[in-house]
Amino acid sequence: MTINMGPQHPSTHGVLRLLLELDGETIIKAVPHVGFLHRGVEKLAEYRTYHQCIPLTDRLDYVAPFSNNLAYALTVEKLLGIEIPERAQHIRVLLCELTRIASHLLWLATHALDIGAMTVFFYCFREREAIYDIFEMVSGARMHTSYIRVGGVSRDLPGGFAERTHKFVMEFPSRLNEYETLLTENPIWKKRTVGVGIISAEDAIDYGLSGPSLRGSGVNWDIRKAEPYSRYDKYQFTVPLGKNGDVYDRYRIRIEEMHQSNEIVRQALNILPKGDFLARIPNVTLPPKEDVETIMESMITHFKLITDGIHPPKGEVYASIEAPKGELGFYLVSDGSSHPYRLKIRPPSFVNLEALPKMIEGRMLPDVVATIGSLDIVLGEIDR
Amino acid sequence: MPMKNEDLAALIKTKFPEAIMSIASFRNELTLTVKKDAVAEIAQFLKKNEALDFNFLSDLCGVDRIETDNVFDVVYHLYSLSKNHRLRLKASVSPDAPSLPTVTGVWKTANWHERETYDMFGITFEGHPDLRKILTPEDFEGHPLRKDYPLDGRQPATLRDIYRKDEA
Numbered sequence: 001m002t003i004n005m006g007p008q009h010p011s012t013h014g015v016l017r018l019l020l021e022l023d024g025e026t027i028i029k030a031v032p033h034v035g036f037l038h039r040g041v042e043k044l045a046e047y048r049t050y051h052q053c054i055p056l057t058d059r060l061d062y063v064a065p066f067s068n069n070l071a072y073a074l075t076v077e078k079l080l081g082i083e084i085p086e087r088a089q090h091i092r093v094l095l096c097e098l099t100r101i102a103s104h105l106l107w108l109a110t111h112a113l114d115i116g117a118m119t120v121f122f123y124c125f126r127e128r129e130a131i132y133d134i135f136e137m138v139s140g141a142r143m144h145t146s147y148i149r150v151g152g153v154s155r156d157l158p159g160g161f162a163e164r165t166h167k168f169v170m171e172f173p174s175r176l177n178e179y180e181t182l183l184t185e186n187p188i189w190k191k192r193t194v195g196v197g198i199i200s201a202e203d204a205i206d207y208g209l210s211g212p213s214l215r216g217s218g219v220n221w222d223i224r225k226a227e228p229y230s231r232y233d234k235y236q237f238t239v240p241l242g243k244n245g246d247v248y249d250r251y252r253i254r255i256e257e258m259h260q261s262n263e264i265v266r267q268a269l270n271i272l273p274k275g276d277f278l279a280r281i282p283n284v285t286l287p288p289k290e291d292v293e294t295i296m297e298s299m300i301t302h303f304k305l306i307t308d309g310i311h312p313p314k315g316e317v318y319a320s321i322e323a324p325k326g327e328l329g330f331y332l333v334s335d336g337s338s339h340p341y342r343l344k345i346r347p348p349s350f351v352n353l354e355a356l357p358k359m360i361e362g363r364m365l366p367d368v369v370a371t372i373g374s375l376d377i378v379l380g381e382i383d384r
Numbered sequence: 385m386p387m388k389n390e391d392l393a394a395l396i397k398t399k400f401p402e403a404i405m406s407i408a409s410f411r412n413e414l415t416l417t418v419k420k421d422a423v424a425e426i427a428q429f430l431k432k433n434e435a436l437d438f439n440f441l442s443d444l445c446g447v448d449r450i451e452t453d454n455v456f457d458v459v460y461h462l463y464s465l466s467k468n469h470r471l472r473l474k475a476s477v478s479p480d481a482p483s484l485p486t487v488t489g490v491w492k493t494a495n496w497h498e499r500e501t502y503d504m505f506g507i508t509f510e511g512h513p514d515l516r517k518i519l520t521p522e523d524f525e526g527h528p529l530r531k532d533y534p535l536d537g538r539q540p541a542t543l544r545d546i547y548r549k550d551e552a
Contacts, residue, residue, distance in 0.1 A: 036520040045527055047535055078411055205439055208493030226468050315410045318461050333447055346443040354496045383519060
């Protein structure tokens with residue numbers, strides 16, 4: 001019997017269609033169909049200046065928008081070959097880790113809700129509200145911040161930021177421990193997740209899995225440690241690993257990653273140096289507003305940058321970061337004009353989803369829901 | 385330990401002297417352009433050789449360079465988990481016969497990437513187990529990321545155009 005787990009379904013985390021061939025309740029074959037949220041972001045990027053592409057990237061992994069911005073900015077900065085001031089680097093780390101916490105909180109909320117633990121959903125969203133308030137204080141927007149710029153960030157951190165973030169960082173670990181008491185040793189949770197959705201390490205690497213989905217199978221790869229970007233090498237944190245590659249291991253890993261991200265935010269608040277929040281490179285970054293209003297050359301530079309845009313050298317680069325879901329990479333081909341010639345987005349969820357049939361074939365129907373949740377997919381970046 | 389780019393290029397060049405068309409380095413990234421027929425063989429070598437050990441295919445995509453050089457590029461981004469080095473592999477196909485061998489036999493993850501490249505550019509991959517569209521709807525015609533495909537699209541604008549196009 002073939003069942004359609006259609007694009008409209010509360011447990012598919014977006015518009016994902018799964019065609020399941022069943023024998024009773026056992027799954028013989030699963031075919032995912034994606035593309036319901038395809039908006040042509042890569043095509044649109046070819047008609048926008050490099051600056052105008054930043055809001056496009058916000059809407060890829062809409063659960064962790066800041067990390068998409070960061071990956072894009074790092075790619076353009078690599079192409080340009082420019083240096084970013086220290087303060088901007090550490091602000092980026094701080095906000096990226098807050099975004100990782102927010103993304104994992106949403107993962108926990110929806111994953112637990114799918115399996116039946118509704119209380120966790122409300123608790124996690126309460127924490128997310130605190131993070132949204134911090135983002136709104138920094139950039140003006142709760143979710144799609146577009147706070148980052150090529151060369152740094154768009155404006156400095158406001159007064160009161162340090163106190164509010166410090167308060168969050170101090171309260172968060174004990175709250176997270178409370179949520180763990182609901183799930184980690186819960187026999188129902190363990191029955192639903194231990195031994196479910198197993199993928200071996202060799203298969204995981206072959207299928208291109210990355211992030212917590214890969215580390216659940218015991219493969220120790222985290223881009224923040226292997227190819228550090230944006231001053232991550234200055235921070236002390238551990239990367240949790242799993243053993244069995246099942247849903248339970250991936251759950252434990254993400255919970256521990258939230259603790260580690262909290263620790264990184266705490267360190268960032270201490271390390272945060274004074275200085276520029278945006279590099280001063282005349283044909284790349286906008287000049288400061290005071291200069292634009294008083295000095296003629298700055299006004300002309302500002303005008304040219306807004307209307308014409310940056311002109312990077314001809315060439316191609318690939319840069320990737322450890323997004324909450326895995327390796328988020330951008331491949332940028334430039335022909336020297338103010339628009340990207342080709343912007344290819346390597347979305348972690350797209351690649352992770354390909355391994356779903358391997359994880360669920362031979363299992364029962366309820367395991368599909370648990371496995372989709374554990375892969376932590378976001379259709380925005382799968383479909384682009 | 386990661387190999388230096390020059391050593392990587394030298395090792396691959398000794399093994400495949402005729403298939404490598406150019407070696408380039410930009411922003412500390414190594415790019416090898418190879419002949420399209422040798423792609424599967426080179427991919428197998430890159431994965432199996434112990435010094436290179438490129439066991440992770442990060443990305444596979446197409447680039448439309450018809451206007452400048454009259455080719456489509458297919459670009460592979462490879463990474464070695466054990467050695468922590470990266471490589472970019474490129475192959476060019478002409479628009480009259482846009483087809484090259486698949487690498488799904490080497491890295492299973494190439495499956496969906498190649499489907500997306502087929503969907504967006506029309507490049508076919510010989511030997512692919514299930515080459516069909518992935519992102520655009522089933523009745524979509526055309527390959528949207530080609531440069532000659534307009535941004536607004538060519539699909540019918542209204543339902544009337546779809547369902548009543550035969551009426552006067």
